[in-house]
Amino acid sequence: MTHTFVQVSEVIGRDKDKENIIRLLQDYGDRGQVSIIPIVGVGGSGKTALTKLVYNDGGVKNNFQLMMWVCVSKEFDIRNLIKKIIKSTDDGMGYDVEKLNKMEMEQLQGILREIIGDKKYLLILDDVWNDNSMKWNHLKEILFTGANGSKILVTTCSKEVASIMGNIPAPYELSGLSHDECVTLFTRCAFKERQVKRYPNLLKIGVEIVEKCNGVPLAVKILASLLFTKTDENYWKSIRDSELWRMKQNENGVLPALRLSYEQLPTFLKKCFAYCSFYPKDYQFNHFELIYFWMAHGLLESTNENEDLEDIGLHYFQELASRSFFQDFEEMGSLIILCKMHDLVHDFALSLTQNEFSAITSSTTRISKSVRHLLFPNSASLPPDLSTLLQGLDHVRTALFKNEEKSLSSQSALDLCLSRFQYLRMLDLNGSTLEIPLERLGV
Ligand SMILES: Nc1ncnc2c1ncn2[C@@H]1O[C@H](COP(=O)(O)OP(=O)(O)O)[C@@H](O)[C@H]1O
Ligand SMILES: [Mg+2]
Structure with missing residues (x-):
């Protein structure tokens, strides 16, 4: 299949940052302690991209006996995180999720401790939002094993999270890309190869657009790809001069960029x-x-x-x-x-759907009556009163159980959906081992 869209997988710049992080990973610090290194920077500034660069570096790989990468995101559920960490390792891959779901916390901790053993490990916790220090201390205790020199690298948008989690003198603050680097990124995404020379007028406007992105590569990429293959100078100017740049939450240019691009869609x-x-x-x-x-x-x-x-x-x-x-x-x-x-981008899309979508987790206490699409991201941790919560939801059209291993709670959530929602239009069980009785399918 040929892509009609450009893919810029190459990371621009960041040599110095990569070097600095690698140095932090080599530093032994206080003997016997696992160092926790936070990388903090605004959303879209390139924390994950930089961390990937470091993680895939040959020297780094040689320096650690065990490498683990877990995307944490908004929910900081310790049981879940331990399971994710276990599953991210070669030894843990073979563990049956259903078995892990049934295990007591003690057992899960035991498995993780066994996998880590006395290895020198590197654990990446990407995109952390949790500012609850008790939860973190609990997880930290479990992770403070392994050989001297083991490291945990945490990426986050929040300085507070960084200070709660880190145990090095100061977190690593990742700034945006330089203006020139942003222009390079913009040029790569906005122009077909070698075409940039043909349109110096557009490039000039492009440089002015880049300035509004405050060095944030995500904003640069979104705007550049919006302008890709468009050659009308007035269109470029309309993007540069848009009112949307005055948006209040314009701390990093991503939101106006997203809004601008979204507004142009049919x-x-x-x-x-x-x-x-x-x-x-x-x-x-x-x-x-x-x-x-x-x-x-x-x-x-x-x-x-x-x-x-x-x-x-x-x-x-x-x-x-x-x-x-x-x-x-x-x-x-x-x-x-x-x-x-x-x-x-996900947050932005979610903001457009208002109350139509709802992801149900253990912390869900209320579901809007106008909800149309229900997502069960992890039905091993569902609210105990799910049956009551699902009452009176007359507009549900979709229920999604992704990659769920069958468990008592996931199967009963599915049964509830099948019995309650008569207008269900789509039930997605892709990759899950849940079962639907044939009579439910009208067979
Ligand atoms: N140095 C860079 N060069 C090119 N693209 C980059 C660079 N840094 C980030 N990006 C791109 O910008 C987007 C946002 O980067 P990401 O690392 O996900 O940001 P963060 O993790 O800080 O939110 C991604 O699409 C990524 O590929
Ligand atoms: Mg990220």
């Missing part, structure tokens, strides 16, 4: 984009599941009878991908494209 794509927020944060989806999801909700508009709905969906997917709304593309075989949404 209505049918706006809706498709908003619906992407249905997937959990940091979820890796393949483009077909997204296309079928849109299809099930009647979001694919065919203009010509002979056009295949899948092809229309593919076109929508490519259009949204070309705007940098998706990232981290991977190809599985030659047919399936896997990708993710950046958490800020």
Whole structure:
């Protein structure tokens, strides 16, 4: 499959930052203690990209006997995190999730301790939001094993989180890219190869747009990809001079950039984009599941009878991908494209859907009556009063259980959905081992 969208996988600059972080990883600090190194910077500034660079560095790999990467995101549930950490290791990969779900905390800790053993490890906790120091101390205790020189690298947008978690003198503050680096990134994403020389007038406007992005690569990428292949100077100017740059929350340029790009979408794509927020944060989806999801909700508009709905969906997917709304593309075989949404893009999409979507976790206490789509990101941790919470939800059209291993609570959540929601239009059990009785399917 050929992509019609540009993929800039190459990281620009960051040599010095990479060197600095690697030095921190080599530093022994207080003997016997695991160092916790926070990297703090605004959303979209490149913390995850830099951490990936470091993580994949050959020297770093040689320096540690065990490497673990876990995306933490908003929910900081210790049991879940321990399971994720276990599953991120070669030794832990073989553990059955259902078995892990049933285990007592003690047992889970035991497995993790055994995997770590006396190895020198590097653990990445990416995108942490938790500012509850008790929770962190609890997890820290479990992690403070392993050989001298083991390190935990934490990325976060919050200085407070960094100070609660870190145990080095000061967190590593990641600034944005330099102006020149941003211009390089912009040029790579906005122009086809070697075309930049043909449009010096556009480049000049582009440089002014870059200035509004405050060095944040995510904002630069979104705007540059919006302008890709557009050659009308007035259009470029309208982006540069947009009122949206005056938005209040414009701390890093990402929100106006997202809003600007979103506003240019035709209505049918706006809706498709908003619906992407249905997937959990940091979820890796393949483009077909997204296309079928849109299809099930009647979001694919065919203009010509002979056009295949899948092809229309593919076109929508490519259009949204070309705007940098998706990232981290991977190809599985030659047919399936896997990708993710950046958490800020996900937040933005979620803000567009108001009360239509709801992800149900152990901390859910209320679900809006107008909810249409229910997501069970981890049905091993559900609220105890789920049955009451699901009462009176008459508009539910979708229930999604992703990659769920069968457990008592996940199966009963599924049974509840099947018995309650008579207008269910889509039930997605992709990758899960849950069971539906045949009579429920009307077979
Ligand atoms: N130095 C860089 N060069 C090119 N692209 C970058 C660079 N840093 C970040 N990006 C891109 O910008 C986007 C946001 O970066 P990310 O690392 O996810 O930010 P954060 O983790 O700080 O929110 C990603 O699409 C990433 O690929
Ligand atoms: Mg990140």
